[in-house]
Amino acid sequence: MxxxxxxxxxxxxxxxxxxxxxxxxxxxxxxxxxxxxxxxxxxxxxxxxxxxxxxxxxxxxxxxxxxxxxxxxxxxxxxxxxxxxxxxSVAHWLWSQAPKWGVGWDLLKRPARGERPAVENPVEAFFMSLRGSAEGVGEWAFYAAVLLIALALVRYFPYRLFYKTHRLLAVAYLVLVFHAVV
Structure with a gap:
């Protein structure tokens, strides 16, 4: 231990x-x-x-x-x-989403953003072009992972189903790696 x-x-x-x-x-x-x-x-x-x-x-x-x-x-x-x-990961999601909710409810003021500087590095530009899709698929993979991990923690969830659903976490993990890298 x-x-x-x-x-x-x-x-x-x-x-x-x-x-x-x-x-x-x-x-x-x-x-x-x-x-x-x-x-x-x-x-x-x-x-x-x-x-x-x-x-x-x-x-x-x-x-x-x-x-x-x-x-x-x-x-x-x-x-x-x-x-x-x-x-x-739930804390990560809340830190990401809660300020947006606060802006929507007029509890927070949205910060002013200036023009982003041009990206000259082609590798960085490639990753920046994938940022929106990485956030989108990352959020859906997060929802799937939360569901699958929560199911794994349910004591009375049948093992034969646990075994199958737990393997799906590998797919969600790969999508989350894409989200993390980009």
Missing amino acids: RHIKIAFWGLLALLSILWLAAEPSALQPEGFMALRDAMVQYSGVVAIGVMSVAMILALRPRWPERWFGGLDKMYRLHKWLGITALVV
Whole structure:
């Protein structure tokens, strides 16, 4: 059990440190929308990170099995990571959507946006052209993943159905990776 906790909290700490190293200005946001942007990025990094490790553990690799104390302990970590992915991805979605609701309800003021600078790098331009579709399919994959993970947590859900529906999470994961990369 101790190794599971070390792996779980160590992974969360590693993802947090890597995110802070990549985005050090996140510690001093200037206004609510800057905080929102930082939290959307952070929650997205943590969600895709824990889901990635959960996917690796689902492959049942032999190398960490002894360190965790058996396959059952690896599956316990897989479950914890899945629950964490669910909670953090819901937080990611809320950080993304709630300010839009606040603007719609006149609780927040939409920040003024200037003209975006022209993108000269062709690779960056390609990814920018995919941004809208990545957000759209990412949102639908999020809804599917939430449903599938919630079903996995229902104790009385029949195993034969759990086994089939749980495999669909791999498809949702690939779509979410596309969302995260773009």
